[in-house]
Amino acid sequence: MVQIDILSFLPLVFLFVWAAFYLPKFMQRFHGVFSKLLVLSIAPLFLAQLFMALSSQAFDSYFNAAHYLRFISYIVPLVGIVLNYVETVRNEQRMIAKLDVEIREKQAIAANLSEREDLLANAERISHLGSWELNIKTNSYKWSDELYKIYGFNDFSFQPTHAINEQVIAPEYKKKVNKELSNAVINKTHFAAEYQILQPNGVRKYVLGQGYYYGKEHKLIGTVQDITQLKEATLKLRKNETLLREAEAVSHNGSWEWNSGDELVFWSDEMYNIHGYLPHSVIVNLHTYLSFIYEDDINEVRLQFSTARKNRASFTVGYRIVRPSGEIRYVSTTAKFKENEVGNGYSYLGNTQDVTLLKETERKLEEKINELNVSNKDLEQFAYVASHDLQEPLRKIRAFGERLKTRFGDSIDVEGQDYIERMQNAAERMQTLIDDLLAFSRAAREAKHFTPVNLNDLITKVLADLDYTIENNHATVDLAIQGQVEGIAPQLAQVFQNILSNSLKFMRPNVPPIINISSKTVLGSTLQISAAVQNQWYCVIQITDNGIGFDESYAGKIFDLFQRLHSRAEYKGTGIGLAICKKIVDNHSGFIFAKSIEGEGSSFFIILPIKHNAIS
Amino acid sequence: MTEIMNTPIILIAEDDPDDALMLKDAFSEINQTAIKFLENGKLLMDHIKQLLLADQMPNLILIDLNMPVFDGRSVIIELRDNPRTKDIPLIVLSTTKNKDDIDSVMKLGANEFFTKPSSFKDLVDITNSITNNWLHIH
Numbered sequence: 175m176v177q178i179d180i181l182s183f184l185p186l187v188f189l190f191v192w193a194a195f196y197l198p199k200f201m202q203r204f205h206g207v208f209s210k211l212l213v214l215s216i217a218p219l220f221l222a223q224l225f226m227a228l229s230s231q232a233f234d235s236y237f238n239a240a241h242y243l244r245f246i247s248y249i250v251p252l253v254g255i256v257l258n259y260v261e262t263v264r265n266e267q268r269m270i271a272k273l274d275v276e277i278r279e280k281q282a283i284a285a286n287l288s289e290r291e292d293l294l295a296n297a298e299r300i301s302h303l304g305s306w307e308l309n310i311k312t313n314s315y316k317w318s319d320e321l322y323k324i325y326g327f328n329d330f331s332f333q334p335t336h337a338i339n340e341q342v343i344a345p346e347y348k349k350k351v352n353k354e355l356s357n358a359v360i361n362k363t364h365f366a367a368e369y370q371i372l373q374p375n376g377v378r379k380y381v382l383g384q385g386y387y388y389g390k391e392h393k394l395i396g397t398v399q400d401i402t403q404l405k406e407a408t409l410k411l412r413k414n415e416t417l418l419r420e421a422e423a424v425s426h427n428g429s430w431e432w433n434s435g436d437e438l439v440f441w442s443d444e445m446y447n448i449h450g451y452l453p454h455s456v457i458v459n460l461h462t463y464l465s466f467i468y469e470d471d472i473n474e475v476r477l478q479f480s481t482a483r484k485n486r487a488s489f490t491v492g493y494r495i496v497r498p499s500g501e502i503r504y505v506s507t508t509a510k511f512k513e514n515e516v517g518n519g520y521s522y523l524g525n526t527q528d529v530t531l532l533k534e535t536e537r538k539l540e541e542k543i544n545e546l547n548v549s550n551k552d553l554e555q556f557a558y559v560a561s562h563d564l565q566e567p568l569r570k571i572r573a574f575g576e577r578l579k580t581r582f583g584d585s586i587d588v589e590g591q592d593y594i595e596r597m598q599n600a601a602e603r604m605q606t607l608i609d610d611l612l613a614f615s616r617a618a619r620e621a622k623h624f625t626p627v628n629l630n631d632l633i634t635k636v637l638a639d640l641d642y643t644i645e646n647n648h649a650t651v652d653l654a655i656q657g658q659v660e661g662i663a664p665q666l667a668q669v670f671q672n673i674l675s676n677s678l679k680f681m682r683p684n685v686p687p688i689i690n691i692s693s694k695t696v697l698g699s700t701l702q703i704s705a706a707v708q709n710q711w712y713c714v715i716q717i718t719d720n721g722i723g724f725d726e727s728y729a730g731k732i733f734d735l736f737q738r739l740h741s742r743a744e745y746k747g748t749g750i751g752l753a754i755c756k757k758i759v760d761n762h763s764g765f766i767f768a769k770s771i772e773g774e775g776s777s778f779f780i781i782l783p784i785k786h787n788a789i790s
Numbered sequence: 791m792t793e794i795m796n797t798p799i800i801l802i803a804e805d806d807p808d809d810a811l812m813l814k815d816a817f818s819e820i821n822q823t824a825i826k827f828l829e830n831g832k833l834l835m836d837h838i839k840q841l842l843l844a845d846q847m848p849n850l851i852l853i854d855l856n857m858p859v860f861d862g863r864s865v866i867i868e869l870r871d872n873p874r875t876k877d878i879p880l881i882v883l884s885t886t887k888n889k890d891d892i893d894s895v896m897k898l899g900a901n902e903f904f905t906k907p908s909s910f911k912d913l914v915d916i917t918n919s920i921t922n923n924w925l926h927i928h
Contacts, residue, residue: 561886561887561888562886565885569908570808573907573909573910576909576910577815577910
């Protein structure tokens with residue numbers, strides 16, 4: 175009876191378990207000769223164990239060998255387990271080392287990433303460029319710090335929402351921006367839009383929004399750049415450009431530039447207009463430009479330009495151009511030489527003005543001046559005729575009247591004598607009238623030679639001429655005058671002669687005339703005369719008398735031609751004297767006016783600029 | 791013959807008959823009656839040429855400036871150009887008061903200038919002064 179001992183089976187079980195669980199692992203890790211040998215070595219062990227387990231007793235001759243094998247069968251798995259364990263530990267250490275390296279690498283990447291993030295933030299700040307992300311599915315926004323700043327928020331911590339995003343865009347741009355964004359989503363494409371944003375403090379900014387639809391994550395990713403400065407500069411530039419263009423068009427003034435290295439000449443729009451072309455409709459270089467010039471003027475232009483280039487100098491040249499229509503226009507070109515900042519090159523910045531109208535006006539003016547000269551000559555001729563031929567009959571009336579009176583006085587009665595007297599007086603008056611009118615027309619036309627005039631000397635001379643009248647009327651003249659003006663001496667003498675004669679003439683009966691002549695120098699701004707030149711010095715000459723004076727309401731009228739305030743029976747005169755004074759003072763760019771109290775006297779003020787040239 | 795030699799030859803060129811009459815009256819006031827009136831410069835020059843041919847010389851010439859055919863200036867120029875006549879006293883009597891005109895006439899060689907006066911009395915004074923100053927019998 176075969177006795178089965180459980181204990182005898184234990185090693186077999188042990189071996190079996192080892193072979194089933196550990197051996198494959200072992201083989202997997204050490205798939206060398208050693209493992210194969212180990213597997214092969216198991217086969218006899220397996221048989222021995224099986225045999226010993228079944229027989230439960232030693233079989234003689236093989237018993238020792240069997241025990242030996244049994245011993246080995248314990249050793250082999252044991253060694254296997256130990257080796258397996260050692261190997262596992264070693265693997266673990268290797269894994270740890272590898273992990274360590276990986277962690278370090280990841281740390282380095284992270285550090286790099288944060289550096290890059292800083293760089294990005296800096297870049298965003300410098301370029302005023304913010305970035306954002308919109309997850310369409312969740313409708314959640316992400317803003318970069320710079321975007322908060324651009325939108326005018328100081329607090330970067332709040333979570334942007336759709337509502338805030340809507341609020342930021344200026345109302346009139348909302349529709350446009352939303353359309354761009356939805357287009358980008360629908361067409362899965364890029365978008366770009368310029369619009370205005372409204373900061374919480376009410377400030378408006380121009381921004382450029384750009385981005386694209388990121389389909390994989392169903393997101394919109396974009397940037398917003400603050401372009402306010404650029405935009406404002408651009409707008410200003412455009413405004414200036416428009417202004418310049420309009421100014422050029424209005425003044426028919428075109429500008430151009432040519433660089434010594436360039437083939438083409440740059441022309442402003444007005445240059446084309448001046449030359450009769452639509453802007454940028456023709457190519458302009460130096461050669462074609464010559465073909466625009468009127469044939470007779472080409473050489474002059476060429477000479478001026480080549481001389482200027484040789485001397486590296488600016489130039490101005492006037493010439494005619496021929497428009498495509500055949501019309502000839504006068505232009506004037508001024509060009510400035512400009513050395514290039516680098517290299518030996520240079521450029522000319524030029525300005526060409528259509529001066530046809532100016533030329534035309536000049537020509538017309540010349541014509542008018544000629545006409546005027548002719549008419550002046552006619553007038554002189556007339557004046558001569560007037561002075562000679564009109565006076566002749568009057569002279570004879572007077573002379574023969576006198577003959578009549580002296581030779582036939584005895585045979586003409588008193589009444590007849592009176593008639594003759596009246597006839598002679600009338601003739602004499604007519605002569606005076608003609609003389610005064612001639613003096614007036616001369617004052618208006620005479621050649622004007624301005625020289626320094628010493629007022630004291632001039633008036634002293636005038637008084638000397640009036641000496642007889644002064645003495646006859648027992649007049650007192652107080653002359654307290656100094657200073658010098660630039661004037662036409664004979665004309666100024668005429669002014670004082672006329673006014674002083676008036677003072678002596680319009681005296682009160684039996685009141686000896688007292689005439690005060692004084693002067694002072696004042697600035698135009700103190701004169702209270704709007705036509706006076708504010709910063710010009712004037713000499714104010716005041717002539718005051720104690721004569722009959724006049725009603726001051728006539729003060730303006732007395733300087734009009736033929737204006738008389740008294741009947742001829744009272745005071746002789748033609749009413750031309752003060753008109754002559756006014757004319758002469760006008761010639762001197764001066765002013766004259768009078769003040770008076772009727773019955774007490776009058777004051778005449780003659781205001782003359784010290785320097786004539788400064789005014790004319 | 792001696793009477794002729796002693797009578798001064800006074801020539802007056804005056805186109806205006808009124809002025810001629812007045813001058814004639816004025817000269818007669820001072821007892822100068824032998825005066826030859828000529829209507830223009832041309833007639834004056836012709837007359838002087840005839841006198842010169844007859845070896846006679848005018849003692850005094852009075853001229854107007856504005857005359858038809860041959861005016862006063864031309865007379866002055868021609869007389870002053872001729873060595874035989876350049877010393878004859880030559881007085882201009884004109885209507886002009888213009889200083890420039892007077893200066894230019896004096897420059898041409900006139901000896902004196904008078905503006906025709908409006909008064910006969912003044913004219914007599916002028917003729918008196920002319921004869922006193924310029925009428926020397928050769």
